[in-house]
Amino acid sequence: MTDFLQASGAYVMCFFLIVLGLYGMILKRNYVKKIIGMTIFQAAIILLFILAAYKEDATVPVLDKVNIGSDPDAYVNPLPHALMLTAIVVGVATVGVGLSLLIRVYKGYGTIDEEDLLKEMES
Amino acid sequence: MLCSVIPHLPVRGDVDAPLHRKTSPAGSPVAGYYYVKNGYEDAHTLNAVTVVLGDYRGFDTLGETIVVFTAGAACLLILGRRRKS
Amino acid sequence: MIEPHPSPIVRLVCRVAARVIQVFALYVIFHGHYSPGGGFQGGALLASSIFLLRWGEGAPHKIWDLPQRVSFAVGAIGTLIFTVTGVFGLFSADNFLNYSALPLPGMSDAMRHYWGILIIEIGVALAVMAILVAIFDQLMNLQADD
Numbered sequence: 583m584t585d586f587l588q589a590s591g592a593y594v595m596c597f598f599l600i601v602l603g604l605y606g607m608i609l610k611r612n613y614v615k616k617i618i619g620m621t622i623f624q625a626a627i628i629l630l631f632i633l634a635a636y637k638e639d640a641t642v643p644v645l646d647k648v649n650i651g652s653d654p655d656a657y658v659n660p661l662p663h664a665l666m667l668t669a670i671v672v673g674v675a676t677v678g679v680g681l682s683l684l685i686r687v688y689k690g691y692g693t694i695d696e697e698d699l700l701k702e703m704e705s
Numbered sequence: 706m707l708c709s710v711i712p713h714l715p716v717r718g719d720v721d722a723p724l725h726r727k728t729s730p731a732g733s734p735v736a737g738y739y740y741v742k743n744g745y746e747d748a749h750t751l752n753a754v755t756v757v758l759g760d761y762r763g764f765d766t767l768g769e770t771i772v773v774f775t776a777g778a779a780c781l782l783i784l785g786r787r788r789k790s
Numbered sequence: 791m792i793e794p795h796p797s798p799i800v801r802l803v804c805r806v807a808a809r810v811i812q813v814f815a816l817y818v819i820f821h822g823h824y825s826p827g828g829g830f831q832g833g834a835l836l837a838s839s840i841f842l843l844r845w846g847e848g849a850p851h852k853i854w855d856l857p858q859r860v861s862f863a864v865g866a867i868g869t870l871i872f873t874v875t876g877v878f879g880l881f882s883a884d885n886f887l888n889y890s891a892l893p894l895p896g897m898s899d900a901m902r903h904y905w906g907i908l909i910i911e912i913g914v915a916l917a918v919m920a921i922l923v924a925i926f927d928q929l930m931n932l933q934a935d936d
Contacts (some may be wrong), residue, residue, distance in 0.1 A: 589716035597707040634724055635737075636717060643753035644825060645745055659725055659737035660753035664762060667754070668769040671830050671918060675776035678925035682780045685929070689706075729801065748889075748903035750823045759907035763887040766910070767872050770917050774869045777921035781862060784928040 592633050599626035613687070615693045617680050624673045628666045633661035736761075794848035804846025811839035819915050823904070828846030829911035833918030844930070858931075861924040875909050886923050 587594075603626055606619020635658050643660040688694050691702045715722035726735055744756040758766055795801055812835075819832030840856055850857045856864065879888040888905025890899045896903070 590711045590714065593711050594708065597711075600707065628771060633717065634722075637725055638719070640728050642826065643741065645741070645751045645753060647751065654741040655725070657741050657753065660740050660757050661737045662724075663754045664757040665765075667758060667828075667830055671834075672769060672772050672776075674834075675773045675921065675925070678922075679776050679779050679783070680930070682783045682925070682928060686783050698757055703752050725863055728910060744925065747900060748907060749900045750904055750907060752823055752825065752828075754826070755822050755828050755911070759910050760889065760903055763910065766914065767876060767887065770869050770872055770914055772922050774865055777862060777865055777924045780925045780928050784931070 587690045593630075596626050596633065599623075599629065602626075611696045613684050613696065617677060617684070620680070621673070621677060624669070628669060631662040631666050632667075635659040795846050801846045808839040808842045808846075811835055811842065812890060815839065815915075822907030822911060823907070828920055829914030830832050832911075833915035834922065836915065836919040837922035837926075840919070841926060844926070856920065856923050858924070858927045861920045861927065863920075865917050865920035865924065868913045868918075868920060870909050871916070875906060875913070880891070 599622055603619045603621075606622060607616050610619060612617055622664065637658050640656055640658045643657045643663065645657070650682030684694055687699070691699055693699055693702065715724075719725075722738060724735070726738070740757050740761060741753050744753045745751065748756050748760050750756050750760075796802070815835035816900045818827040818835060819829060822828035822832070843850065843901040875889070875892070876887040878893065879886055882891040889903045892902050892906050894902050894905055
């Protein structure tokens, strides 16, 4: 059990966060809570990628000036880090757009609850 | 259902995971190995993440900047002051 | 817009801390070649320093504090710096975003890549900072409208 947690426990945590974010996005009625669920989902994906980049006994991908590029196994994989760096900034921008849409909806209908909003739109 | 795939994923910190090998199982070179190996000769930059971000995958970063810019534009359009008519 | 904070101590600390954060952000951007850092992180730091100025000092007056009419234009300039750097490669019949084609005299290809990366990082930092500030301003404005 301890071996399993050490080897793959981080995956369990990531999947738990993914399921938590999906639950928030699908089942919560308040739109702000849906956006919070979306950010949790994003964080889970980012953690999953960073986890994939990790190597045992490796250091950050800033090369050593003495023996450059001699041993790529000594550095963690730089590719997922670069991808996730862009994903974080895009995530912030999408959350901003989502919140501004929500403010507009609230100004128009006076509610951000999903079912109230649907009733409001039907009437 | 998600948890059923965990035993098939590489364990945490495995150096021999497909992402970290020199060549993929199909025989083609893997990007992460190449970036660390040749990053300094190509761009004289020690930080491998910067090289990948700005040089090897510059087009990706350009698209990302445009996405951020578009998000700002959308925000301005959505929340811009309505003229009183 | 946001009103200035009533306490002078809070205003002073916001002013001083914002400048310190800006200096550190410039360090993060320009030292990104040798240590963790780069355009995205530095841009976010610059944006956070400007948020701090907004909370403390209220509506901006100087152009350095990115008033609302300027911020979006600065974002456009940042994106444009990136694109123009890429187009230089096309002019010399090379690949898009290949920094070997930059018109920097007396340098090896690798050093051209070095400077090309630095230029696009500055563009990215400008774009990220300005757009974050623009979104923040819009959200704050609407709250004050009610």
